[in-house]
Amino acid sequence: MADTPRDREESLDVIQRELTAFARRARSTAARLHPDLPLVSYTLLAHIDRRHGCRAADLAAHYMLDKSTVSRQVATLEKLGLVERHPDPSDQRTQVLHPTAAGTEALASTQASRRAAYRERLGTWTSEDLEQFAQYLLRYNSTGEGSSPR
Amino acid sequence: MADTPRDREESLDVIQRELTAFARRARSTAARLHPDLPLVSYTLLAHIDRRHGCRAADLAAHYMLDKSTVSRQVATLEKLGLVERHPDPSDQRTQVLHPTAAGTEALASTQASRRAAYRERLGTWTSEDLEQFAQYLLRYNSTGEGSSPR
């Protein structure tokens, strides 16, 4: 554990490589896991649910997506009957998004199977390691929060 | 540090959410970082380089990609003059892929700017945290290695 600058570079490379590898695989894994509910839609739906309703612009900002992308995704979710749009009385431009009952349900079941997959995958990890890993990820993701979307 | 089952669930949820969030953002970040070299191409090129030559099938297996996807990506890399294909004398079906000089160079410069971005992003982390985080990611990614590609 000499802690040389070279170790740092090494760790940075590993982190970069492994995060990228994860991203590369995430899609196929997700697609295999829930062929029904598209990955992005799921993510957005989960976010809407967690926030107990939110606007499309919030989603775009949070995921660094173009508003047109979000617009289409939300349209898909609505078409699937998983999300409802409600007008915001205080601002006629915006729509407040809420999961429907079906949306909440779909989310719960997807969440469950997803959680099961993670549980299996991370079953051999100690709780401390899980906690620590989760903290690192949170810290990592919060760091670049302010980077401009375009 | 009570280590209840609920803590575990909580950590699992966070890991799931944060890894997904990362994946959601990876593309836009990468696109912003190197508009020239497409994300996937970069990843594959880096892999080819690391392995000092490999076959298309290896790439497909490692990244859980369909062989058709890899075929097209490699074709792109070849068109850009970053990769060369050499016949394998011991098996006429396969091609061994190698980075060209230009490929190595492109990789180095991309790697550099990328590393700089990571360095800035993770600048406040201690070496121990970096090392630990890298280990967790390695461990995470190696766990699901055997999952079937389709």
Place this chain on the structure above:
DNA sequence: TAAGCTCGTTGTAGCATACAACTACATTTC
């Protein structure tokens, strides 16, 4: 009130991906 901003939609285009069908080569089996 006019200018400018924000929220969302739609048109268009590009990239990454999968699946299926196919060719060519290799391995196994009888």
Place this chain on the structure above:
DNA sequence: GAAATGTAGTTGTATGCTACAACGAGCTTA
């Protein structure tokens, strides 16, 4: 050693996710 089966890679086709640009409608401010 010929036939059946398997593997490497390509190409056709379709889909999903994304961005950018142009726009309409509603808010805000000067």
